[in-house]
Amino acid sequence: MRYTRFCLLLVFAANFSYAQKTAVTPYLPTHQQMLQAYANADRLDSAWKKIPVVTNIRPNWQANGKQFWYDKRVGTDATEYWFVNAEKGTKHKAFDAKQMANGVAAVLGKPVPANKLRIAVMFYGVDEKQVTFKIGKNWLKCNLSNYYCEKTTDTVFKDYDPTAPLQKRTYRWEANVTDSVSPDKQWTAFIRNGNLYARSLKGSAEIQFTTDGTNDKPYGEITWSPDSKHLVAYLTDPKKTKKVYYVLSSVPGTTRGQLESHEYDQPGDEFTSYQPFVFNIADKSKLAVDAEKIDFFGAPILHWRDGNSRYYTYEKVDRGHQRFRVIEVDVQTGKTRNIIDEKTNTFIYEQRLYTRYLPKTDEVVWITEKDGWRHVYLIDELTGKEKLITKGNWVVRDIDSVDVSKRQLWFTASGKNSGEDPYFIHYYRMGLDGKNMVDLTPEKGNHRLTFSPDRKYYIDTYSEVNVAPRMVLKNMATLKTVMELEHPDIAPLLNTGIKLPEVFVTKGRDGITDIWGVVYRPANMDSAKSYPVIENIYAGPQDSFVPKNFAAVNEMQSIAQLGFIVVQIDGMGTANRSKAFHDVCWHNLADAGFADRILWMKALAAKCPQADISRVGVYGTSAGGQNSAGAVLFHPEFYKAAVSACGCHDNRIDKQWWNEQWMGYPVGPHYAEQSNITNAAKLQGNLMLIVGEADTNVPPESTYRFADALIKNNKFFDLLTVPGMGHGDGGVYGRQKKRDFFVKHLLGTDPPARNSGEKASTAGF
Structure with missing residues (x-):
């Protein structure tokens, strides 16, 4: 299905051919008209917020x-x-x-x-x-x-989280849980002066296993085997995490700025390394594991065979995110074997890696993109044999649960149901043998499920960005609807004049791949006028970002009321499509999908002359702040004005785990080549930078260094530093400044002179 209905609704029931033939003139309001537009936008904001629209329920x-x-x-x-x-x-x-x-x-x-x-x-x-x-x-x-x-004091009841998976979820890189006392309660292990010891809890015997540990490079991260016969521990080489700093300028009751700091790994920084060893209680021996040091993340969680303490497995992601292994260790010999060994020329999507161990059957449920799409495999730990459970040109989004007793997989996926948005999430259940796949959510839309404690019932909430949600109670055995719980009437919302967002799809840079986005427009749009286009951008490769669920109102809808067409697009390089679609970001964050975004907006303008792409603005926060500034640096022929909030303007300054995932390791010249800071001289359009002085997510100096580079290149821009603010878009004040900036530079008129008392909207999101 093609989503090209935008113009049909854009011109108030006029047909598409009429819209194509009708000449449009640019919407360029006078100052007084602009004041009225602000007042109207404020009125609509207030009206929308008062209208109850149920979009979700929690049973x-x-x-x-x-x-x-x-x-x-x-x-x-x-x-x-x-x-x-x-x-x-x-x-x-x-x-x-x-x-x-x-x-x-x-x-x-x-x-x-x-x-x-x-x-x-x-x-x-x-x-x-x-x-x-x-x-x-x-x-x-x-x-x-x-x-x-x-x-009453009779308050005991069984609380239940309806969103919880069947099994408690453990996170792959959470801290390794160590226990000094052996499972049989006969021994306690400890570190003294950097060396590993064990002491009997039934007598006075003490074993010193090592002598080469020091306080600077100690042994640690102790784990007992289930039979209490072996210890696994690591000779560590600790690396102190470096700090970043910021100044709180305006703390009440003070007359001096306060210097604050926090630990913060940046790309290329060293990590603590862990060399694994196995120690035998019976013969007091020390055995080196035949494996390289673990120098990325921390000491891993160990997975022991059920009823067999001879073997354990652990996971290892190599730094640079191009190799992932599940490694088996024989504690009697120290020999290792790779049960899973995945390598890639680009990146392994570490944030979405999934492994679930089934110790009773010596199996591992594993997610990988190695066939070009994100799918689930079942691995036999003894033989290494792989079985593909899910397959096809669609994406497994997440695994809810693995039902070991029924040997069933519960998961979410998108792109499997033809004829609808490939980002829509559906819920499925199928056997671990890859058979008997059941769609729990066959209705068109983006779905969210919650379950009863025994999973005999589930509540399905589904909607589209412009279709009101339905919340239905279903029977798990029959998959039939028991009853509809809620289906909100949105007529009161529509009576305010709001225009629901439209979905627009066109081809990307390769001429083949569909690029999806949404369009918001003013309630009082004049079909004879053309309006500037503002893109809300976030091209972070960790996900996709175009809204899919119905929402009564959001910031894009609100900005549009001032006289803009506001859009959001998922270009190539973002997630939840094919591996090839995602790989565009590799070593290439400056790309940000701009080639697809520009083509998308040009296609929109060709269909809808009310979209004036000679006046395009862009705004974003965090990675979106990097992208919005990059738009006016690398594509000034298209983007004319940008607002960039707390942007990671140089990927060497930002957090290690995120940037090395996409830009790779070691840090190479491509980091500098794609930096907004080193490309500051390319600025041609209008730019406003926003930064919170207390940002602990992206260091504030990322913005300040960019500002410094712009100044040194004699580039003019606006800078808003918000005292005391952390990571964000500037709050209500910053969002108002953003709107005023676009009014001035895209509509060519002055926003309200608030300091002199001109009446204007003060509402914010």
């Missing part, structure tokens, strides 16, 4: 797994509570809000307006005739037949 399941309650906003300042019996397929209000408020007021001794009743924790009695909940710091028990309430 609070009862202990029996058959009933739940949820709350929803129903007015400017009111909440309703609903009770659902999933087994019976019924739904009713949980209580009468006015009577409940009176009952609560009686026991608390103070008025409680019904629309101010806020309950976050609540559970029902077995007979459903009484309910216990928390109001402020007070627990109350109320009879639902007469609304008599009393304080």
Whole structure:
């Protein structure tokens, strides 16, 4: 399906051919018209925020797994509570809000307006005739037949997270958990003066395993084998993490700036290394593991065979993200074997790596992109044999759970369902043998699921960016809908004049690949006028960013009301498509998908003459700040104005883990070649930089060094430093400055002179 409906709606029911033939003139408001536009935008912002649109519900399941309650906003300042019996397929209000408020007021001794009743924790009695909940710091028990309430201490109930996977998720690079005491409680291991010792807990015996450790280079990260016969420990070479600094200029009650610092690894910095050894309690021996030092991340988590303490496995990502291994170690010989050994010429998407160990069957569930798409494999640890579980030109987004007893895989994926947006997330269940794949969410849209405790029921919330969400309760056994829980009426929202965003798709730089984006436009757009285009950019390769869920309003919608067409696009180099689509970013972050973005906006203008691409602006935060500034440096022929907030303007200054993932290791000349700082002399358009002086995500000096380079190249720009602000876009003040900047440079008129009292919008997101 092609999404090219934009012009049809853009010109108020005029047909597409009429839009193509109609001449348009640039929208260039006078100052007075601009003041009115600000006032109108403020009015719309206020109106939208008052309209309740339910986009998601969180079920609070009862202990029996058959009933739940949820709350929803129903007015400017009111909440309703609903009770659902999933087994019976019924739904009713949980209580009468006015009577409940009176009952609560009686026991608390103070008025409680019904629309101010806020309950976050609540559970029902077995007979459903009484309910216990928390109001402020007070627990109350109320009879639902007469609304008599009393304080209670009977507050024990089984809490359940409906979004939780079947198994507790462990994170691959979390700190290695060590235990000094052996599993059989006979020994305790410890480090003394950098060396490894073990002492008997049943006597006075003590073993010194090593003599070559020092306080500067000690042994550490001790792990016992399950049978308590061996210890695994590492000879470490610690490297102190360097610090970055910032100054808090405006701390109340002080007259001097305060220097602050925090540890911060940057690309190329050294890491602590770990050389693995195995130690035998019986013969007090030390055995070197036949493996290179681990010099990236930390000491790994060890995975032992079920009922077999001779072998363990660990994971190793080589620095530079081009090799990933699952390595087996024989504790009797120190020999190693690669169970998984993946290599790539570009990068391994480490942030989305997944391994799930099945020790009872000696198997590993593993996600890799080695066939060009992100898919799931089942690995036999004993033989190394691989079995492809999922396959096709689509992407596994995440694994929810592996049901070991039923040998089933629960996962999310996108791009499998033809005829819809390839980014839409659907939920699936299938066997570990790659058979019996079931789509739990066949309806068109972007889906989010929550489950009952026993997974007999699930709630499916799905929507599109311009299609109101549906929240339905489904039966897992039949996959049929038990009942619709919520489907908000958006007519009140549309009655404000808001124009819902439109999806637009066109071909990318290769002439083959679809590039997807969204378009927001003013409520009072004149079809005879053309409007500047502003791109909200974030080209960080760690994900995709164009919104897919329905939202009543967002910043892009709000900016559009001042007289702009605002767009957001996922160009090549971002994630959640094919490996080739993603690989464009490799050693190439300055690319930022601009070739695709520019073609996309040109195609939009060809379809819709109201989009004036002779006046294009761009804004972004963090990696988006790098991208927005890069737009006016590397593509000044297209982008005319940019607002860049807390940008990582040089990938050598930013955080190590993110930048080496995409720019690689070691740090080569391509880092400098793509830096906004070293390319500052290329600036041609208008640029505003925003930075928080207390940014601990991207060091503030990234922006200051860019500003320094611009000044040295006699380039003129605006700089907003926000005292005390961390990583962000400048807050309400910064967002207002951003709008004023685009009004001045793209609409050619002055924003409100607020200091002299001109009335203007003060609303912010």
